[in-house]
Amino acid sequence: MDYLYFPGCTLYTKAKNFDQTARDCSLLLGFQLKELPNWTCCGATFPLATDNIMALLPPSRILARAREEGTTLTTLCSVCFNVIKRTNRLIRNDGDKRDTINNFMETNYQGDLRVLHYLEILKQDVGFPRIQEKMKKPLTGLKAAPYYGCMLLRPFEEMEFDDKEKPTLFEGFLEAMGAEAIDFPYKIECCGSFQSVGSPEVATECGYKILGSAVKNGAEVVVSTCPLCTFNIDHKQADIKQKYLDFKPIPVLYFTQLLGIAMGLDYQTLGFGQNFVDPLPLLKGKGFI
Amino acid sequence: MKRLGVFICHCGVNIAGTVDVKSVAEKTGRVEDVAHSADYIYMCSEPGQQIIREAIRERGLEGVVVACCSPSMHENTFRKAVKSEGMNPYLCEIANIREQCSWVHQKEKTKATEKAEEIILATLEKVRENEKLEAISVSINRSAGVIGGGIAGMTAALDLAEGGYEVLLIEKEQALGGHMTQLSKTFPDLHPALPDLLAKAREIERHPKIDLHCYSEMEDVKGYVGNFELTIRKKATSVDWGRCNGCGLCIRDCPVEYVSPFERGLGVRKAIDLLYPGSVPQKPVIRRDHCRYFHDGSCRKCEEVCPEKAIRFDQQDERIGKKVGAIVVATGFELYPTEQLGEYGYGEIPDVIDGLALERMFSVDGPTQGRIIRPSDGTVPKEIVFIQCVASRDPDRYMPYCSRICCMYTAKQAKIYKEQVPDGQPYIFYMDIRADAKGYEEFLQKTIEEKGLLYLRGRVSRVFQDDGKVRILGVDTLTGKMVEVAADMVVLATAIVPSQGVKDLASKLRATVDRHGFLTEAHIKLYPVESSTKGIYLAGCGQSPKDISDTVSQASATASKIQALLSTDQLLQDPLIAFVDENICSGCGICVEVCPYEAREMNSRRGISVVHSALCQGCGACIAACPNFACELRNSSSVQTLRMLETFV
Numbered sequence A: 001m002d003y004l005y006f007p008g009c010t011l012y013t014k015a016k017n018f019d020q021t022a023r024d025c026s027l028l029l030g031f032q033l034k035e036l037p038n039w040t041c042c043g044a045t046f047p048l049a050t051d052n053i054m055a056l057l058p059p060s061r062i063l064a065r066a067r068e069e070g071t072t073l074t075t076l077c078s079v080c081f082n083v084i085k086r087t088n089r090l091i092r093n094d095g096d097k098r099d100t101i102n103n104f105m106e107t108n109y110q111g112d113l114r115v116l117h118y119l120e121i122l123k124q125d126v127g128f129p130r131i132q133e134k135m136k137k138p139l140t141g142l143k144a145a146p147y148y149g150c151m152l153l154r155p156f157e158e159m160e161f162d163d164k165e166k167p168t169l170f171e172g173f174l175e176a177m178g179a180e181a182i183d184f185p186y187k188i189e190c191c192g193s194f195q196s197v198g199s200p201e202v203a204t205e206c207g208y209k210i211l212g213s214a215v216k217n218g219a220e221v222v223v224s225t226c227p228l229c230t231f232n233i234d235h236k237q238a239d240i241k242q243k244y245l246d247f248k249p250i251p252v253l254y255f256t257q258l259l260g261i262a263m264g265l266d267y268q269t270l271g272f273g274q275n276f277v278d279p280l281p282l283l284k285g286k287g288f289i
Numbered sequence B: 001m002k003r004l005g006v007f008i009c010h011c012g013v014n015i016a017g018t019v020d021v022k023s024v025a026e027k028t029g030r031v032e033d034v035a036h037s038a039d040y041i042y043m044c045s046e047p048g049q050q051i052i053r054e055a056i057r058e059r060g061l062e063g064v065v066v067a068c069c070s071p072s073m074h075e076n077t078f079r080k081a082v083k084s085e086g087m088n089p090y091l092c093e094i095a096n097i098r099e100q101c102s103w104v105h106q107k108e109k110t111k112a113t114e115k116a117e118e119i120i121l122a123t124l125e126k127v128r129e130n131e132k133l134e135a136i137s138v139s140i141n142r143s144a145g146v147i148g149g150g151i152a153g154m155t156a157a158l159d160l161a162e163g164g165y166e167v168l169l170i171e172k173e174q175a176l177g178g179h180m181t182q183l184s185k186t187f188p189d190l191h192p193a194l195p196d197l198l199a200k201a202r203e204i205e206r207h208p209k210i211d212l213h214c215y216s217e218m219e220d221v222k223g224y225v226g227n228f229e230l231t232i233r234k235k236a237t238s239v240d241w242g243r244c245n246g247c248g249l250c251i252r253d254c255p256v257e258y259v260s261p262f263e264r265g266l267g268v269r270k271a272i273d274l275l276y277p278g279s280v281p282q283k284p285v286i287r288r289d290h291c292r293y294f295h296d297g298s299c300r301k302c303e304e305v306c307p308e309k310a311i312r313f314d315q316q317d318e319r320i321g322k323k324v325g326a327i328v329v330a331t332g333f334e335l336y337p338t339e340q341l342g343e344y345g346y347g348e349i350p351d352v353i354d355g356l357a358l359e360r361m362f363s364v365d366g367p368t369q370g371r372i373i374r375p376s377d378g379t380v381p382k383e384i385v386f387i388q389c390v391a392s393r394d395p396d397r398y399m400p401y402c403s404r405i406c407c408m409y410t411a412k413q414a415k416i417y418k419e420q421v422p423d424g425q426p427y428i429f430y431m432d433i434r435a436d437a438k439g440y441e442e443f444l445q446k447t448i449e450e451k452g453l454l455y456l457r458g459r460v461s462r463v464f465q466d467d468g469k470v471r472i473l474g475v476d477t478l479t480g481k482m483v484e485v486a487a488d489m490v491v492l493a494t495a496i497v498p499s500q501g502v503k504d505l506a507s508k509l510r511a512t513v514d515r516h517g518f519l520t521e522a523h524i525k526l527y528p529v530e531s532s533t534k535g536i537y538l539a540g541c542g543q544s545p546k547d548i549s550d551t552v553s554q555a556s557a558t559a560s561k562i563q564a565l566l567s568t569d570q571l572l573q574d575p576l577i578a579f580v581d582e583n584i585c586s587g588c589g590i591c592v593e594v595c596p597y598e599a600r601e602m603n604s605r606r607g608i609s610v611v612h613s614a615l616c617q618g619c620g621a622c623i624a625a626c627p628n629f630a631c632e633l634r635n636s637s638s639v640q641t642l643r644m645l646e647t648f649v
Helices: A015-031 A054-069 A078-093 A095-105 A120-124 A126-134 A167-175 A200-216 A227-235 A237-243 A255-262 A280-285 B023-030 B046-059 B070-083 B098-102 B109-129 B153-162 B177-183 B193-206 B251-252 B292-296 B301-305 B353-360 B406-420 B440-451 B504-508 B548-565 B590-594 B622-625 B636-649
Strands: A001-007 A032-035 A072-075 A114-119 A144-146 A221-224 A251-256 B004-009 B034-040 B063-070 B092-096 B136-139 B142-146 B166-170 B210-213 B216-224 B227-234 B258-259 B269-270 B318-324 B326-329 B333-335 B352-354 B383-388 B425-430 B454-457 B460-466 B469-476 B482-489 B489-494 B496-498 B521-523 B528-533 B536-538 B571-575 B578-580 B600-604 B610-612 B631-633
Touching: A001 A054, A015 A120, A015 A251, A015 A255, A015 B136, A032 B177, A054 A072, A054 A078, A054 A095, A054 B004, A072 A078, A072 A120, A078 A095, A078 A114, A078 A227, A114 A120, A114 B153, A120 A126, A120 A167, A126 A167, A144 A167, A167 A255, A200 A221, A200 A227, A200 A237, A221 A227, A221 A255, A227 A251, A251 A255, B004 B023, B004 B046, B004 B109, B004 B578, B023 B034, B023 B109, B034 B046, B046 B063, B046 B070, B063 B070, B063 B109, B063 B269, B070 B092, B092 B098, B092 B109, B109 B636, B142 B153, B142 B318, B153 B166, B153 B193, B153 B210, B153 B326, B153 B548, B166 B216, B177 B193, B177 B353, B193 B210, B216 B504, B227 B326, B251 B301, B301 B318, B318 B440, B326 B548, B352 B353, B353 B406, B353 B489, B383 B406, B383 B482, B406 B489, B406 B548, B425 B469, B454 B469, B469 B489, B536 B548, B578 B610, B590 B600, B590 B622, B622 B631
Parallel strands: A001 A032, A001 A072, A072 A114, A144 A221, A221 A251, B004 B034, B004 B063, B063 B092, B142 B166, B142 B326, B166 B210, B326 B536, B352 B489, B383 B425, B383 B489, B425 B454
Antiparallel strands: B136 B571, B216 B227, B227 B318, B258 B269, B333 B496, B460 B469, B469 B482, B521 B528, B528 B536, B578 B631, B600 B610
């Protein structure tokens, strides 16, 4: 089965490695990511004002176009996923807003797309047992901390991703690959998000706490689902180190990069050059590459 | 043709602000048989009633319609008024033009005026056919039953007994006192809870008018106000309480210990034990699910050691029947099931406890002899976090209501903590502080100022274990800053919920509960201690969360209401009930099945169905169900109803 795929802006720039590895892994798992033609920016934030319909138009446009192509839409970036999934739900449940949006865009979208995160496809459609079967190099002995961040989960009743307080989907995925999932209290805390632009010290503090908590609980690598999170907790590690002297750098990988290793993809195709903290010493030390 | 009167109330602006009362009065005055039509600013006031009385006298009225608020407010007022002029009170009817008209149509004044007219015209149709009725007199049993032996039930029972009435007191636990026995000191005077409570309990135990049944549950209720028949199940205690002298040797020698629910998991109890030390009655019970004898017959230590030979392994549950005239339901509360509070680390982190567990710690007879210690390692907590409104005031996920006692007991606990650990720091996360009873605000302010409590206005987002500490992430919304506390211990002020089994009990009593399971009162303001079923009264937290002062007041209120009810041996009942046309009834029995009050019965000799006038509540179910139209409701006959309908359509 193929899935309509909305990459989003970062996946073409800063997170090319996320995009590429996701496409490669899906082929090995027996499905294809069919890129949505003529896609545009998702809008990047779901509007908090109830009457800010204008901000709903970018994701609505994506949804309406996707509906012409198929019935299921998937994304990788947690922020895009959040904006698109919540807009989809709003269009489905709020008749007035649905009419306003459709009248403006001259579309007739009813909110009937299934919007899935790539991890949900792995869990629901592929199934963790099948992923386990596909392992060429199980990640035995790797202590990986699943970092959900907030956008995958919140608001709980709209995202319906996993348990509100104690999600386990990501852990299940890491364990299917043979890794040891490290539970740490900051796994669903915010990475600092866009604060890294206006108040970088806020984001630095978030990163310090998240990574510090993961390390304290024994993690060797932190696994991310989102380019924005990755920017804050990987690319910002130099800033964190500068501010917090006791900070120890730790590699941060996209979950698809780990999946690529475990399914035996050539590590040189996994785009590690884009990761700020070099994961190669760790991966080589563990004998995965 | 009867001479009728119509009286229209303005209810200040409540009605007159929407309905054009003058024009309604004028129009209804033109109806052929309406001899008098008037309006007044407050009909229910004394001058208002005087208008009605004078009109009856001067115009010789034979029927009255008062167009005003709901009949549940003032029907009685006006019926009494007409009665004082010699008119049969059941010839006075209420046309509700407030709740069912002016309040709901405030933006459509013309239409509201038309509707008010129609409601009055319809009510006139009813009054034209109303019969003169007399109240039904029923003999009553002049004793009361009290369900629940906590502070509410104890208070009600003692008040009633002191008033000279026989009282039957039923408590499901083995001893009196309820949750109050678990408390250390009580706010706002920091008085120890137990001594006064036990004094009351002992008074109950030896009161000649109180028939006390502990370790017993209400199994069945039949009957009606004045004549309830109760079936009580006395659970097997496995100890002959008549012989037991309370020496405690059996408890000393019992080899089985298990985690005590009374101590909120902080202590242990024996398989044969008292509910709490010094309990009233001071008699032990064998918990069969923990006793070795009942497990595999391997132990009879208590039996061997008992000097009075009081152990009865073969004791069975016993059922006894009792008759009472009124019932107080004082079933109390429980704390919100803690296993559902995972987000606060409850159950996972040993140093996260609830308020009741801390009360046990603070109690000198409790598991730590009054000292506050961390359950995980027994050290004294230097930083302690109290979280208020846990599962309260959270309509999205938990309970929408305020549990009312948490603000005060949290302040009290923080104060006691600070007195015990002067160098310790309490942090209190709160939403608002609600200290609205006598002396509460003063207590709170004094405590905060003297004890240096740190109140943080905001919610907690996360609680987790970190380096042997409990780390709390939260927000202080007054400074707008995120707050992080590495605490030694966390105390949750969890929501109050009704006791388990209240719904079940309520259905046996034909009383109602709200969506949270709290028993509902007949009227939140005017009849706050009466249930919607006559003869059933409500006291304590089973009705809504409340503190000890309010509980005691409410319990005394039920007692005085019941004393009024039982003050005569005859009870007058509303005659607006069903009756059967014996010439039409075919004796099919459908009405017997549909009656929710067991008020319909087959008379096999005459082959027809009859109405038990004391039980019938006039609900009309049998009238709708009767295939032969043999049942009618007094003063709401089908002729009347159809004529009223015709007015509207």
